[in-house]
Amino acid sequence: MSGGNVNSTNASARPWFERLDRVDRRWIFLLMFLAVSGPILWIGVTGKTLPEAPTLAARAVFQEINQLPARSLVLISFDYDPASAGELQPMATSLVRQCAAKNLRMVFIALWPLGSQVAQQTIQDVIRDDYPALKEGDDFVNMGYQAGNEAVMKLLLTDFAKAFPKDSRGEATSNIPILKDVKMVSQFPLLISVSAGYPGSKEWVQYVISAYNEKMNFVTGCTGVSAPQLYPYFPQQIAGLLGAIKGAAEYESMVNESLAVDGVATAPKYLQAQRRMGPQLVAHLLMVGLIIVGNVIFFARKRRGAA
Amino acid sequence: MKRIIPMWIAIIGGFAMMLSSFVPLAESAGEMFADVFNVVAAIAFVLGAGSLAKQHLEKLSRRDAGWGYSIITLGSFLITLFIGLLKIGIHPNPSFPQAAYSGSNDAEGSAWSWIYEYMITPLTSTMFALLAFFVASAAFRAFRAKNTEAILLLVTAFIVLLGRTFAGVVLTGWFPDWASGLRLENLSIYVMQVFNTAGNRAIMIGIALGVAATGLRILFGIDRSWLGGGDA
Amino acid sequence: MRITHKIPRRIVTNQSCKRVAAFVFMLMCYAGAFAFETRGDGSVPIAPTARIVVAQNTSTPPQESATSTPVAVSATPARPLFNSEKTALLLWIVFIGAAVTVSVWLAKSGRPIRIRRIAALEAVDNAVGRATEMGRSILFVPGIQDMDNIQTVAGLTMLGRVAKTAAEYDATIEVPTCRSLVMEAARDTVRASYLSAGRADGFSADRITYITDDQFGYVAHVVGSMVREKPATCFYMGCFFAESLIFAETGNAIGAIQIAGTAESSQLPFFVAACDYTLIGEEFFAASAYLSGEPAQLGTLRGQDVGKFAVGVLIVLGALASTILIVTPNSAPVVWFFDILQKVLGG
Numbered sequence: 001m002s003g004g005n006v007n008s009t010n011a012s013a014r015p016w017f018e019r020l021d022r023v024d025r026r027w028i029f030l031l032m033f034l035a036v037s038g039p040i041l042w043i044g045v046t047g048k049t050l051p052e053a054p055t056l057a058a059r060a061v062f063q064e065i066n067q068l069p070a071r072s073l074v075l076i077s078f079d080y081d082p083a084s085a086g087e088l089q090p091m092a093t094s095l096v097r098q099c100a101a102k103n104l105r106m107v108f109i110a111l112w113p114l115g116s117q118v119a120q121q122t123i124q125d126v127i128r129d130d131y132p133a134l135k136e137g138d139d140f141v142n143m144g145y146q147a148g149n150e151a152v153m154k155l156l157l158t159d160f161a162k163a164f165p166k167d168s169r170g171e172a173t174s175n176i177p178i179l180k181d182v183k184m185v186s187q188f189p190l191l192i193s194v195s196a197g198y199p200g201s202k203e204w205v206q207y208v209i210s211a212y213n214e215k216m217n218f219v220t221g222c223t224g225v226s227a228p229q230l231y232p233y234f235p236q237q238i239a240g241l242l243g244a245i246k247g248a249a250e251y252e253s254m255v256n257e258s259l260a261v262d263g264v265a266t267a268p269k270y271l272q273a274q275r276r277m278g279p280q281l282v283a284h285l286l287m288v289g290l291i292i293v294g295n296v297i298f299f300a301r302k303r304r305g306a307a
Numbered sequence: 308m309k310r311i312i313p314m315w316i317a318i319i320g321g322f323a324m325m326l327s328s329f330v331p332l333a334e335s336a337g338e339m340f341a342d343v344f345n346v347v348a349a350i351a352f353v354l355g356a357g358s359l360a361k362q363h364l365e366k367l368s369r370r371d372a373g374w375g376y377s378i379i380t381l382g383s384f385l386i387t388l389f390i391g392l393l394k395i396g397i398h399p400n401p402s403f404p405q406a407a408y409s410g411s412n413d414a415e416g417s418a419w420s421w422i423y424e425y426m427i428t429p430l431t432s433t434m435f436a437l438l439a440f441f442v443a444s445a446a447f448r449a450f451r452a453k454n455t456e457a458i459l460l461l462v463t464a465f466i467v468l469l470g471r472t473f474a475g476v477v478l479t480g481w482f483p484d485w486a487s488g489l490r491l492e493n494l495s496i497y498v499m500q501v502f503n504t505a506g507n508r509a510i511m512i513g514i515a516l517g518v519a520a521t522g523l524r525i526l527f528g529i530d531r532s533w534l535g536g537g538d539a
Numbered sequence: 540m541r542i543t544h545k546i547p548r549r550i551v552t553n554q555s556c557k558r559v560a561a562f563v564f565m566l567m568c569y570a571g572a573f574a575f576e577t578r579g580d581g582s583v584p585i586a587p588t589a590r591i592v593v594a595q596n597t598s599t600p601p602q603e604s605a606t607s608t609p610v611a612v613s614a615t616p617a618r619p620l621f622n623s624e625k626t627a628l629l630l631w632i633v634f635i636g637a638a639v640t641v642s643v644w645l646a647k648s649g650r651p652i653r654i655r656r657i658a659a660l661e662a663v664d665n666a667v668g669r670a671t672e673m674g675r676s677i678l679f680v681p682g683i684q685d686m687d688n689i690q691t692v693a694g695l696t697m698l699g700r701v702a703k704t705a706a707e708y709d710a711t712i713e714v715p716t717c718r719s720l721v722m723e724a725a726r727d728t729v730r731a732s733y734l735s736a737g738r739a740d741g742f743s744a745d746r747i748t749y750i751t752d753d754q755f756g757y758v759a760h761v762v763g764s765m766v767r768e769k770p771a772t773c774f775y776m777g778c779f780f781a782e783s784l785i786f787a788e789t790g791n792a793i794g795a796i797q798i799a800g801t802a803e804s805s806q807l808p809f810f811v812a813a814c815d816y817t818l819i820g821e822e823f824f825a826a827s828a829y830l831s832g833e834p835a836q837l838g839t840l841r842g843q844d845v846g847k848f849a850v851g852v853l854i855v856l857g858a859l860a861s862t863i864l865i866v867t868p869n870s871a872p873v874v875w876f877f878d879i880l881q882k883v884l885g886g
Binding site: 025028029031032033036050051053055056081082083084085086087114116117120121124142144147148151154155158168169170171227228229231232234243246277280281283284285286287288290291293294295298299 | 334337338341342345400401402403409410411413414415420423424427428431432434435436439440442443444446447448450451452453461464465468469471472473474476492496499500503504507508511
């Protein structure tokens with residue numbers, strides 16, 4: 001694991017800070033691996049999670065769903081694929097769980113090719129396993145993936161059935177009871193997008209919410225890197241925002257608390273976000289440590305240069 | 308001529324899309340151009356697949372370094388294509404039991420579903436997870452207090468890194484209520500919602516104007532460099 | 540430091556004719572769309588939004604109101620010719636368009652335009668030259684989006700310039716693409732660049748390849764080829780997401796000189812941290828005008844700055860009005876001004 005292009009004789013003659021600065025990056029990778037895997041194993045064995053204090057943005061997501069009357073229609077767009085499921089799946093699971101528990105009628109769509117599969121998996125894990133009374137077609141429906149990105153969003157503004165002519169089972173939209181009266185997207189009082197990039201939350205704001213800001217609310221969950229890009233839209237266009245696994249953990253803790261039953265432990269699948277905060281904590285501390293070491297090297301070199 | 312026609316297609320399509328935003332009667336024209344794009348992109352898939360096959364077959368025939376991977380690529384490509392087109396393991400749609408291929412590829416238990424769950428999911432998740440390692444290495448190298456701006460960046464990074472985890476609560480949770488704004492978790496929210504939002508809005512306004520100016524350059528045919536440059 | 544492009548006076552003929560023709564075509568599009576939408580009997584179909592919606596059952600509980608059955612009543616209001624809700628947006632487009640057009644006209648009439656030096660663009664020639672000296676290839680990644688994304692178009696514009704320099708220096712340029720359509724467009728762009736450099740024989744379509752539409756499948760290929768072939772120079776120009784840091788860090792590890800450009804603000808910090816030069820947001824879109832040095836193109840940058848100035852003024856006025864409104868909530872002139880400002884901004 002030594003730097004392949006570094007001459008060993010010269011390397012030993014270098015001062016300590018030079019050697020540390022040129023350390024093979026694979027050592028850093030190894031440290032990160034240990035920082036993440038250690039807490040995963042520890043939390044897996046003990047089952048303990050860290051407490052979460054929900055922030056305003058996460059509380060707003062919970063509140064937007066909570067205030068909807070039962071049987072309200074909710075459009076849930078799965079704008080991500082398995083690659084980012086590690087970061088986004090916990091929030092998608094909790095969002096669907098809260099909607100199912102509130103007896104809202106859920107319409108799932110996907111603007112990413114593999115989003116439909118992720119939605120199907122979430123339906124299986126949450127609705128079919130824990131809310132078996134909900135019937136497909138009456139209480140929820142997966143419309144599957146539709147190609148076209150923003151063009152699909154624009155079409156949803158005027159004609160839902162044209163944008164999604166059939167569901168993922170092949171059933172015509174006009175025959176699906178839950179969508180019988182739905183003509184356009186503005187008939188959904190709430191739009192939820194779990195988004196990993198393009199097309200995603202930003203495009204929903206630009207093409208749909210900007211047109212119907214007063215008629216429908218929009219809440220979203222996104223990856224950590226796209227959260228800074230979405231904060232400018234909160235709270236005007238985006239009523240609630242879950243940023244990365246931290247936002248998911250805050251929201252998950254609220255949903256778990258609201259649905260807690262005395263004497264019954266929360267299922268591990270509903271603790272995924274909170275469990276991932278452990279590895280995140282240690283990984284962040286490692287990064288802080290690495291930045292400090294980097295600066296020690298920088299100042300040592302500067303002092304040597306000055307001397 | 309090879310450049311004039313594409314340029315005019317871009318000009319007409321661009322103006323039609325713009326009109327469709329303002330003129331309800333032109334909405335269908337905008338949708339039509341979007342559909343045309345999708346159709347053209349779908350046709351281009353054939354060219355893409357041809358390029359992929361050619362590239363790897365040539366690599367195989369020349370026995371280039373790593374030719375074994377080309378076999379895996381071509382094999383995976385053909386198997387997935389075969390499974391997707393023939394809908395292997397998918398039952399017909401209950402509404403149309405007579406139609407053998409009426410079932411959905413998303414159906415549970417299908418071969419495509421198996422590929423999704425056991426191949427695509429772990430492979431893409433692994434690639435995404437690489438980010439954690441690269442972020443650590445980039446942070447080690449790039450975050451140096453070289454000047455005042457870099458020091459500000461460093462302090463902000465510490466606030467957000469610690470404030471977004473339980474470490475922030477442990478370190479500053481004991482602050483009295485009157486100083487709760489200085490707790491790391493609250494400071495990180497403040498940084499994200501005020502400084503980050505202000506900076507991002509400025510960048511977004513600049514980008515939006517840049518997009519508008521670029522769009523106008525293309526719509527007016529002033530900029531033809533995307534066609535390879537030079538005069539039409 | 541500023542550099543000045545002195546623009547020679549030119550006679551405007553060709554471009555003006557084309558712009559007029561473009562406007563005529565725009566009108567034709569409009570007429571075509573109207574004809575397409577109008578029924579055979581000349582009547583105009585009803586837009587879903589124009590239908591009068593009446594709840595069938597007025598005794599429906601409040602919680603059902605959102606899903607109550609809408610019924611299209613036989614009223615047939617004609618579709619409006621213009622969506623008046625977007626008047627403010629249209630006015631802004633007209634304003635920006637006018638600013639750009641006037642600036643182009645001024646630039647063509649010989650008015651000098653000062654353009655800030657953009658280090659990343661100044662470094663392009665050196666970066667290509669370095670690859671030639673080292674006898675290694677140049678990697679150009681045009682983002683992971685399709686041709687309908689303006690960032691991809693801007694990336695291909697840069698590709699044209701880089702490919703021309705590479706052709707002049709006799710360097711090899713590799714362009715792996717994530718979309719088939721981008722592959723075709725990139726081939727045309729590079730071919731034209733080689734032609735204009737007088738090196739048509741040096742062009743090879745096989746160096747511009749389609750990999751896969753899948754984001755991380757594409758990343759795996761590009762990163763793998765970077766590690767194996769160790770290109771001397773890497774360009775990342777287009778729309779990027781999570782892969783930006785993976786590319787930039789791998790490029791850094793192999794010691795390549797890296798120049799990036801994107802308008803994805805969330806990815807800019809990664810490129811800034813790991814690349815030698817980065818075109819930030821609007822700089823990326825200004826690149827083609829900057830590199831061309833043509834008065835018409837440079838004029839659009841001036842127009843863009845006029846728009847930015849107007850936005851800046853509105854932000855300051857809005858902030859002032861909001862502050863005064865908080866201090867004196869009943870100030871009628873400020874309320875009136877604030878109302879006007881919101882209307883101007885389309886809020």
